[in-house]
Amino acid sequence: MNIILKSAKIVDPTSSFHNQTVDLHLKNGKIEKIAASLVAEGAQVIQLDQLSISPGWFDTSVSFGEPGYEERETLIHGLDVAARSGFTQVAIESNNNPITDNQSIVSFIKQKAFGQTTEALPIGALTMKSEGTDLAELYDMKNAGAVAFGDYKKAIDNANVLKIALQYVQDFDGLVLAFAQDKSIKGKGVVHEGITSTTLGLKGIPPLAEELQVARNLFLLEYTGGKMHIPTISSAKSVELIREAKAKGLQVTCSVAVHQLALTDAKLTEFDSRHKVLPPLRDEPTRQALIAAVLDHTIDCITTDHTPLDIEHKKLEFDLATPGTIGLESAFGALNTLLPIDVIVDKLTAGRRIFGLPETSIAEGQEVNLSLFTTAGTWTFSKEDIRSKSKNTAFLGESMQGKVYGVIRQDKQTFNF
Template sequence: MTTLLKSATIIDPSSSYHKKQKDILISNGKIKKIDNAIPIKKEYTVVDLEDLHVSCGWFDTSVSFGEPGFEERETIENGLEVAAKSGFTRVAVNPNTNPVIDNKSSIEYLINKSKSAATNLHPIGALTQGGKGIDIAELFDMQQSGAIAFGDYNKPIENDNLLKIALLYAQNFNGLVMSFPQNNSIAGEGIVNEGNTSTRLGLKGIPALAEELQISRDLFLLEYTGGKLHIPTISTANSATLIKQAKKKGLQVTCGVTIANLLLSDDELEGFDSNTKLTPPLRTKKDVKSLQKAVTSGVIDVITSDHNPIDIENKKVEFSNAKNGTIGLESAIGALNSIFDPEEYINCITTNPKYIFGIENNAIEEGNIAELSLFSTKKSYSFNRENILSTSKNSVFLGKNLSGIAYGIFANNKLVLNN
């Protein structure tokens, strides 16, 4: 198959063609030629779209699909199609399934189910058996089968010694440990950010302190043990400061942030819409601005949609009883373009996550494997249910004005377009 991308603005700081408008010819899965104007031949599949931008393939480091066990929320097959049409060539899939992904065979199940897809699926194995936070899971065996990291999704490791042992043990095979930042003793029965909004609405709050205490503990343990630690989703200004200080010390710590926490504050809770009930919770406007600065300054390494489909039976209920989570693949690029220029966020969804999780990044150069995300930065629109491709519809961005759309991807010698 030969594909020709016409008049594409290349966004790739690692490429000699960065910010240049070029034609890109792809043959047998590789970039054959990049030039100002490549003649069209009848055997070419031509992609000629308004305001076409092309970058290295996007990698979402925190995605939940449901299968196995919660197929009514999202299947692997449909989830990967949603990811491709939303511009993602790779996704790291969380272990919050039933049963939990905590052993070699379950890792192999996910990989085998995804083999024919254009988007690459990378499993995250549970750090503890059953995600219960008691005993360490089969980390080495899971890595040998394809797991790229280990963490209990949205569950903190409360046992200090267990995290210490995990950090020490994982060094034997260069494993990456993930730790969700929440001190449950401080968080208590809180369901939203503790502050003026939670007090006014009569909702139990989770103090920023709950996150920051846990991060402080994790960083002390990392300094003691060595190894690599990834904190998947931070949500407060002080959390970013703690990470910045740890990096200055030379600790191998990286962190991510959800798109929701970069764009929305706890003011969204006013309508008691259960789609705004998230983990981590939406914080203050001050936190939002600080997190945006942490992205542009390089303190935050990764931006994730934290795509988490929840079926209507668990979302369209009383706010306090609703499950936490939002889908986010479809709205990702529109939300990011609403607050950043592409050059400000592109490394956080391409080069950085691939480096952290040990995956090669192919620059947009002649002769390289073509793994590309196709998108536009200009189109402004109101995000609604018609924009949702997922089985579940629980989007925190419903009704929000976004800017920019994903056209699709070219990956694994497959072209997938969001028609």
């Protein structure tokens, strides 16, 4: 690698060059030099319209399917989609077939993804087969490369199992992911319980289903200690509970999905199953409360919650369709219509701290880990913008702002130009 990035605006509050427009010399996987103007013999010069760069983005919740569901997405193709969407690292959920509940599957994912621009970081299941009964091989998976442990979209009904897990992982500084949804309150609900669900005649899922689990899980965390991450929250009350827990000094973090910040249950009027997600799209006051929680940093990070699904599972009657949307390709363009760029970068990189990964900064001598983008320009997300094998996006027809140019990580690069 021998690259000169010309006239790049740096978006990195940890860097002394934050908000400055400079040239960068990248060589052999390192940031060799940063200055107002640079020339290097034999270097590839990259000069892009209104280029901005930031530390590489990290998505804390991505599903690809492989092994077992390659018809939805494969690891190699999915990682290429992630790179072209601006992500240099992604945490891959355990919802494969077989479930990622042992070191062999963790090792398979790591080995299959080796050498790609975007790094794959497996999440191990918290319980065997994600059935919520017996703990999986957590320590062995940690040694094999798992960065956290959680049963994807499944709450742990047995409080004692979660208690033991929180106690056990402290021996090796593990992170427990605790999805929050009370199944008995959810029942057969498929959308947010409110005016829209009543109008459409669809069974509702009240925010209470999430809030009860969040409250219980925080009580357990207070008792056990350890670290807990609550993924994809969708309730204003959940925000309050987490804010109070942080004030007590508990090691709790949380994420919100891009679609919860950008969309509401008003999208459901056409019964389009592309908008069926879990937790469900909430109402406008809740959306505003979640944005406020991002801005005041109660919500630590933003995820795409990228979930590819084949047409057989998605293009069905609304009640029967599987919840989930792809979100990598649309993430930056959607967020750029909602939040300041400094906040976007912070929330797309904070996951490294949460998951115990080395943090990165734009400074001379640092390893290259960069996302390249522009905040300028508006456009509409269309089918042509979908790179994933599965096409189940909730963002079709939505207005976007800014574009991703690509990523550079170590000595590898993937560009959209």
